[in-house]
Amino acid sequence: MKVLVTGASGTVGGRVVRRLSGDGVTVRAVARRPGSVDVLREHALAGVEPVAADLGDAAAVRALFDDVDAAFLVTANVADQLAQEQAVIRAAAQAGVRRVVKLSVAGAAPDAPLALARVHHAAEQELAASGVAYTLLRPAFFMDNLLQFTPWIEPSGRLALPLGDGAVPMIDSRDIADVAAVELGNSSAGNRDLRLTGPEDLTAASALSRIGEVVGRSLQYVDSTREDFLRRYLADGNSADYAQDIAELYDGILRHGYGAGTTDVVREVTGHQPRTITDFARERAAAFTR
Numbered sequence: 528m529k530v531l532v533t534g535a536s537g538t539v540g541g542r543v544v545r546r547l548s549g550d551g552v553t554v555r556a557v558a559r560r561p562g563s564v565d566v567l568r569e570h571a572l573a574g575v576e577p578v579a580a581d582l583g584d585a586a587a588v589r590a591l592f593d594d595v596d597a598a599f600l601v602t603a604n605v606a607d608q609l610a611q612e613q614a615v616i617r618a619a620a621q622a623g624v625r626r627v628v629k630l631s632v633a634g635a636a637p638d639a640p641l642a643l644a645r646v647h648h649a650a651e652q653e654l655a656a657s658g659v660a661y662t663l664l665r666p667a668f669f670m671d672n673l674l675q676f677t678p679w680i681e682p683s684g685r686l687a688l689p690l691g692d693g694a695v696p697m698i699d700s701r702d703i704a705d706v707a708a709v710e711l712g713n714s715s716a717g718n719r720d721l722r723l724t725g726p727e728d729l730t731a732a733s734a735l736s737r738i739g740e741v742v743g744r745s746l747q748y749v750d751s752t753r754e755d756f757l758r759r760y761l762a763d764g765n766s767a768d769y770a771q772d773i774a775e776l777y778d779g780i781l782r783h784g785y786g787a788g789t790t791d792v793v794r795e796v797t798g799h800q801p802r803t804i805t806d807f808a809r810e811r812a813a814a815f816t817r
């Protein structure tokens with residue numbers, strides 16, 4: 528089996544590539560920047576063919592599907608995200624792939640308050656109309672999101688975010704990849720819509736405290752305002768639209784407990800329990816102790 532993986536240098540796509548390679552699957556691993564493709568080449572994972580392509584280029588996308596049996600679709604939250612997803616879905620249908628596994632988001636809907644959730648919904652509609660069998664993966668919040676904020680942790684261990692005491696079933700990206708790997712090998716014609724969660728609802732305060740226990744450093748959550756978050760997130764180089772969307776997600780939605788509640792889907796699909804925040808912290812300890 529040969530699987531096309533987009534976003535192969537990213538958080539989830541990178542995990543999917545590793546997992547498939549470990550399972551002996553042949554992978555065409557797509558990233559956009561030549562530097563990202565070079566890194567994939569340096570990893571020299573068994574059966575992995577790194578390829579540079581811009582998903583905004585429909586002809587280039589069609590060429591990626593030569594001899595491909597199934598595709599993992601993940602795109603970044605960028606201005607032309609929907610066009611990128613449509614290009615991949617149309618090329619997949621044209622190539623007659625067996626299944627597309629698409630990374631979507633919990634709460635994707637036409638009237639969702641978040642632009643990114645509306646975009647995912649529109650892409651799902653395209654996929655449903657394409658005739659290709661599909662699996663939708665719907666996590667709410669990756670544990671890995673916390674890594675981008677480690678430079679914000681003060682020497683005292685305090686980290687300020689606008690999440691209040693909202694709890695969300697944070698998931699380790701390794702579990703998303705594990706589910707994706709199983710679904711990519713699913714040869715049935717049925718479509719699947721999977722709400723993926725970690726094993727428990729976590730507030731930012733409890734997540735940080737648990738990570739701190741693992742890494743041997745006191746980490747404390749401090750509540751911040753949307754304005755303070757936006758100022759810092761923009762200073763990190765995020766686009767204005769994306770920063771507004773994430774500020775709304777954190778302060779307007781997750782703060783109020785949206786998305787709480789776990790499912791058993793990771794265990795049902797993979798046969799193992801979803802990883803805990805302690806498991807995540809053990810793997811990524813170095814990032815929290817710098």
Ligand SMILES: NC(=O)c1ccc[n+]([C@@H]2O[C@H](COP(=O)([O-])OP(=O)(O)OC[C@H]3O[C@@H](n4cnc5c(N)ncnc54)[C@H](OP(=O)(O)O)[C@@H]3O)[C@@H](O)[C@H]2O)c1
Pocket residue numbers: 533534535536537538539540557558559560561563564580581582583601602603604605611630631632633643665666667668669672
């Ligand atoms: N974070 C969360 O909690 C969460 C929850 C639910 C759903 N999601 C969804 O997850 C997705 C993001 O996944 P992620 O965090 O794994 O992504 P990520 O780490 O941001 O990686 C983005 C990937 O997309 C590639 N890419 C960007 N623009 C491209 C283009 N024009 N053509 C080809 N490749 C391109 C990047 O390649 P380069 O390295 O070459 O730039 C990289 O491999 C989003 O759709 C988001 O809505 C996220």
